[in-house]
Amino acid sequence: MQSFSVLLQNFEQRFNKRHFPGEPQNLYDASQYILKIGGKRVRPVCVLMGNELFDEIDADAYEVAAAIELFHNFSLIHDDIMDKAPLRRGMETVHTRYGESTALLAGDVMLVAAYDYINKIKPLHLQKIISLFNKTAREVCEGQQMDMDFEKESEVSFEAYEKMITLKTSVLLAASMQMGAILGGAGGANQQHLYEFGKKLGIAFQVQDDYLDAFGDPEKFGKQPGGDIIVNKKTFLMIHALDVAKAEQKAELNELMKSVPEADEAKKQKVEKVLKIFRDCKVDAWAEELKDKYYREAMKHLEDIAVLSSRKTELEVLAKYLLQRDK
């Protein structure tokens, strides 16, 4: 199997082009804009890796990979509208630059364009791929709705949060791999193990993301920690802290989460106070163990896939890379 970086290059060569007509310019420039501001392209490469785990890469895998990347960007455009986010990857979001209505439509045509790529594949696997694509698309929307619903709830259980994160962020990674496996002719059991591998990996990645936002080294991380804390975002860490904190700490957390400070000094104080409670509750060690648990579960599913273990090497490398593991 080829490495992530080689496959990424192969994908980018095909994907880095204009995917939309010229007119109406406003609309299609908005769609193209978000593709130009980049992204790690992890999901489309996972389609290729899922395919190559079982067979040589089929040309159809590049179509499905493009569809997955377009779908991902569709969901980013619409999520940014809902979250009123001004920036993404340090650049203006689509609605900030082109207005909300055009951004909404730019997302819509992006989703349609994703189906256009899927529709190019050979008929043999078409219905299976569309079926999995649709199920996943629905789940991603459900995850976003749950996320918005949770904002209004004072208490969210670990199980509910894990489900939301799974839908909102993990199932697309999982489905990307499974679609590759389908194109590679994998049987049902192998497909399922690969799907679960991607799903668990995705959740582990989110735990890490939440952890780094609180405890990450600003030097390595490139930004001051505590962004989630300042805006009272529910995270794996906050939900666990509220679960295990003593009555007094819980009251303080709830009090701290009543405001969104704007002044730098107030932000800093809030972050420090919350982090102190996190540390007192050993949330940091718990999160590292949780990430590790999902990682081990992911690796178990990878092990259980019935192909030569030498074919699995690059997926192991990817998992370690995404989860910043040295060994």
Add this chain to the structure above:
Amino acid sequence: MQSFSVLLQNFEQRFNKRHFPGEPQNLYDASQYILKIGGKRVRPVCVLMGNELFDEIDADAYEVAAAIELFHNFSLIHDDIMDKAPLRRGMETVHTRYGESTALLAGDVMLVAAYDYINKIKPLHLQKIISLFNKTAREVCEGQQMDMDFEKESEVSFEAYEKMITLKTSVLLAASMQMGAILGGAGGANQQHLYEFGKKLGIAFQVQDDYLDAFGDPEKFGKQPGGDIIVNKKTFLMIHALDVAKAEQKAELNELMKSVPEADEAKKQKVEKVLKIFRDCKVDAWAEELKDKYYREAMKHLEDIAVLSSRKTELEVLAKYLLQRDK
């Protein structure tokens, strides 16, 4: 061929059910809500009629018809968000009732659900149907974008307006019929004639809609005329009036279009003044002739379809019904 009303009943029997899962309730209730507030279901019945023009109705036509109706409602939900419309068919719009973010997502999952129905059809026609569906979906979005762009432009040509209306409202009717034809095994030329029949019919219907909004009988029409005039909506009538008006009339129209009156008396005066210019410019007669021209073009395409003319009767009846023609 069966009549519109019989086919409508057949469609409604299958379509009147919940199309979405139970959870997250907020999200899927919002999607289901717009389906419950009704609609004439013209487009899905056109799928059935397009099919029956060439053969007995295939079970797949009901799947495609459901997909078309879901797509139409997806576009209504998103258009209403963009237009900030408080009401649709006298009921709260989805975003008024469920909030903009949930409405946005409710539209997204509706579009995905449309593809789910399409994906149920037999493989034989699947790629052709998806291809036409995608092209049409893109065009509907393009039409909406052009409509929004036109709001900001002081002069819009007849040709540009006709193109916008064609994309925004006619191509879906046209594609509905063509999809039925595809499922009925029609050849390419017959498909194209039926598509053009639907397209011209759709434009004629829009001309009539614009005409009735200005000159309709309030008794029959169920509302006071002039709604488009009050909000300065560009219509076939206004665009033609600006085209043919004398300098003085044009200046008065442009002056009148600078405000959106709120008081009832001011609204009434504005409507009266604009209608006087419309009448002086013979816009009313021009619009009736324009509608007639599209109708004749539509009927010519229907004539040119190579099937027994007795099979065409119900489509003729439909055209006359939609365009309120006695003969």
